[in-house]
Amino acid sequence: MQVQKSFKGQSVYGTLYLVPTPIGNLEDMTFRAVQTLKEVDWICAEDTRNTGLLLKHFEIETRQISFHEHNAFEKIPDLLDLLKSGQSLAQVSDAGLPSISDPGHDLVKAAIAEDISVVALPGASAGITALIASGLAPQPHIFYGFLPRKAGQQKAFFQDKLAYPETQIFYESPYRVQDTLENMLEVYGNRPAVVVRELTKIYEEYQRGTISELIAYIDEQPLKGECLIIVSGLDADLARVEQESTDVDILSLIDQEIQSGLKPNQAIKTIAKTYKLNRQEVYNAYHNRD
Structure with missing residues (x-):
């Protein structure tokens, strides 16, 4: 003591x-x-x-x-x-x-x-500064710093953190961000994420989207400068809907309703009501699928 x-x-x-x-x-x-x-x-x-x-x-x-x-x-x-x-x-x-x-x-x-x-003394912190403007849930969150460099070690790291509900913050080299996001996508699925670069500098930039959208954007616009990756934790409700969607093929049923003439939101509402599912959760599952 x-x-x-x-x-x-x-x-x-x-x-x-x-x-x-x-x-x-x-x-x-x-x-x-x-x-x-x-x-x-x-x-x-x-x-x-x-x-x-x-x-x-x-x-x-x-x-x-x-x-x-x-x-x-x-x-x-x-x-x-x-x-x-x-x-x-x-x-x-x-x-x-x-x-x-x-x-x-x-x-x-x-x-x-x-x-x-x-x-x-209190002061500047890249991880927290980026987090509060990311648009992802600021609380709870976990700061991990730099990730392992090798793909196998990264995937093992992500697999260990797969079920964590907290928003996760990582530092990463601009030369490895795309590879890291691809490893993350393979393990986490297509979660919401944000890439932040050049924080507090003249070229400060927030790239917000799903992991797959970020990968596609970076493929066209290579990154420069100091970078952070912030990724949403596991959404338990969304994971449950995705599992139920797999079990009864909810997403395919929505597609069928759309093909029959319903607008997407109407189809989502109809299927959610039929299978007694939360409409917002079904909406998120449908629009965030790969």
Whole structure:
């Protein structure tokens, strides 16, 4: 059991600050983030050249320490020594919130184990920013970060998450998005999904549709820039209707009604009523089928 009083404590140690940086637009840097970076003794940067440009823009002269996945193991003891000596550190990633896609989490765990205060500043997060404008259900959601690169590993990953109801958020290279969507389509079926690219930048773009529609669009319009994929979780009601549609061939019956002269929505209403199914669920199943 441990209780951290971030701003009212009596610790003789320094504080580890987790400071978010912009994910594209420099105006998303907060006043508090700038002030914190000016006041700490050291900035632990994923890429000192990249962070150096940010520091120069905001006229921050604090010294940097290189801290990334390739040197974290050897650097963490030295960083803990600085904190124990009373110096404060700020850890930043190249973009967004630190401690997610960088070794910051290992530093956080090590600091907590030594009873050193860890203070997180709120700020830009690509996954959450994209999610709330995606049009997909923002709650509940799961953030997974980067996916396995090999097709077999991806499909196994998706198969394991197939029945999850939560909206799922992934980071992906623009060169692999189409292949990833094809693997996703094979396992998940044709769910609603969104591809987001160049978030907060001048070419920011949301591509919203079904997975198959996104694949077709990307085939004609190759992607550039940093990308996210957001995909709907399993819709239990829709899955049930699709299963019932398979059992009694509901969708074929709708097609037959349309061929006999009914408009699609009238056919859906007729079949839903006949088989005592939810009309909206049948509508979604009919219009979202492959």
